[in-house]
Amino acid sequence: MDFGLNQIQREIRDLSRSIFKDNVTPEKLASYDEYAMPRFDEDLWSKLAEAGLLSTCIDSDYGGSQFGFMELALLLEEVGRSIAPVPLASHCLSMMGIQKFGEEKIRKKILPEAASGKILLTSAFLEPMNNNPMSAHSTSYVFDGKNYIISGRKQAVPFANQADYILLSAANGEDLVVFIIEPGAAGVSIKPLQVTSFEPQAEICLNEVTVESSQVVAVRDGSTLVKWIFDRMLSLICMHQVGVTDAAMKMSASYTSERTQFGVPVATFQAVGHRMADSYIDIECLRLTSYQAASLLDLEEEADIELQIAKIWAADVGHRLSYSAQHVHGGAGIDRDYPLWRYCLWLRHNEMIVGGSSYHTQQLGNLIASGRGLFS
């Protein structure tokens, strides 16, 4: 059992932290507020590419740096800490899905360019009113003997308008197939959505989109692939939340140590100190459960129970911390000239995306009712 980071993990954390620290400033972030422009810093993106950080989990055969999932997870923590405007999670997970399930031809075509940041990938698995991409589908396909014809609707797709390729799942009865489509293909319409966090997100409507067999990433393993990516997506959301919460907590600790009222720093009021102590405990719980889930996925082990637990904490802690941080700041916490408010947007985003606390509590309850999750 080892809760520490190894040499490589420390290096990745330190390197990414310093890149984000130098490149993500409140002034830069301000340029994306209210969707003034798409929240995607392409300069920063190429710096990450140069540093080999876009391709942490990709084999060196395709130009990747060939680390494991844990390294990517730690990287996402840093993205969260800085709320950097980069589509790292969706891009990396799509690459990893192709690497693990795609045929060599597809891998060769897409991975090297994606690993170097030349092209951008994203995934479209979620659908309206459904947090579970493995079941109940509103996107379906038929196979006409030569091509696949896809129709339906996908939701919450990050960076759909910026991406060169989209990994997309569609069902035929019980079968789930994952395709690679181009956003500009005939029958694809992308409706941008403006969401809490200012992240570019979209709904994708598919109207009899024709896809060739060569664009199929996984036929037989479609649902395995979707679950494989979705598990990791949950994990990365939690890891991102670890970073966001930690940064917001530290901002609150510093602010209350400086701000004086009644002639003393407000931090010296026990009620304030204790609310921060509770945040500290909350974040420790979130961190440990998130690290645990990531560490299991890193070993390619099953992590259903652990992921649900981590997401419950990510949601609960995100909510609690957001209001604690705002409260102990007083008015400054919500003043748009002070950096906290954008963190609060991300705390909310990570809380709600792919289901909030009650939803995941019920999911975990279902697993327990089916006899899983007993302590060994």
Added chain:
Amino acid sequence: MKIQFNTEQVKLKKELREYFSEMMTPALKEECERDLGEGGGPLWRTALKQMGRDGWIGMGWDEKWGGKGLTPLEQFIFVEEVMRAGYPFPFLTTESVGPILAEHGSDFLKKTFLPKILSGELIVAIGYSEPSAGTDLASLKTTAIREGDDWIINGQKMWTSLAHFADYTWLAARTNPDADKKHKGISLFLVPNSAPGWSCAPVHTLGGIRTNVTYYDNIRISDAYRVGGLNEGWKLITSQLNRERLSLINFGPCSDLFNQIVKWAITTVLPSGESVIEQSWVQANLAKVRAYIECMKLIVYKQSWAMTEGNLDMADASAAKVYGSEAFIEIYRLLGEVVGYAGLIRNSDEICPQASKIERLYRTASIITFGGGANEIQRDIISAAGLWMPRASR
């Protein structure tokens, strides 16, 4: 980063589980349950000595003192398993008094006490709290006055748990009433509970657990029974409390209780025809409990790991104590809801075999929120040591 046990640790866990399942005969179980997690009965004593002979006491002690020199992680596995088995193991004696004696005691004290602790023959009670000294422990009033080679001890201690069957009391007394700071005038003694002038009266608590008031009326003991430096007792007290804090939060029994309740809820059918677990609120309660216990597990594992690495963070240790003590309360409440009315029945387990246990546990859960260093003090430590926030002077 790898948050899983290695093969040796898994083996140790299994070995312990087997050992304790054999040791916990129905009669011993019954006696332990009767004594409400305190121990002290004849079968409990016999079992402790057997554990001593089998080498299970002092696993983390230095080999020089007859221990096994295992790391805190392995010790933690031990603690988890013995608690899970339902045996009230005398941690305070073996895990905190023992190692501190080994570190700070004179040769005489080490030779007199350590072998007996290791063989399970000697139990020590902790005498810190007094009627007017609780969280502000340094304000204690019990005095020890030097007389030749001896000390004369006078005072009253409150909440001296285990004193009614312990052999000695690890007693904090004021040896310098004129010290410039109140915590600088305190020394520690090992007082035999058989000494003339020692007496004890029971204090009964909400959860049924018995503790004691103990009285010290002109007790005379030799200076050889003083532990550590004169007037330097505070250091020993805080390091003892730090060690104690670590054994307070243990998820072994809780995880077992969770397992049992889940199995019960799956197999038990309500008059309406659906099983207990088919009710969605039951699933939600069990899920919340599962998530709470998972964190408790990770927090204590991380602490044991950090201790093994030699970098236990003060704020994290306090976080573990606050989190664990408050999680227990929620866990008992949520599980109590699942068993329903049965969770109010003291004398029958007809509906659910764990119900009367939950009935009682719920009544005992406050002790460690204020005991073992009140949670308010722990939160003060977290905001100061973990977040570098300034705090008001006390």
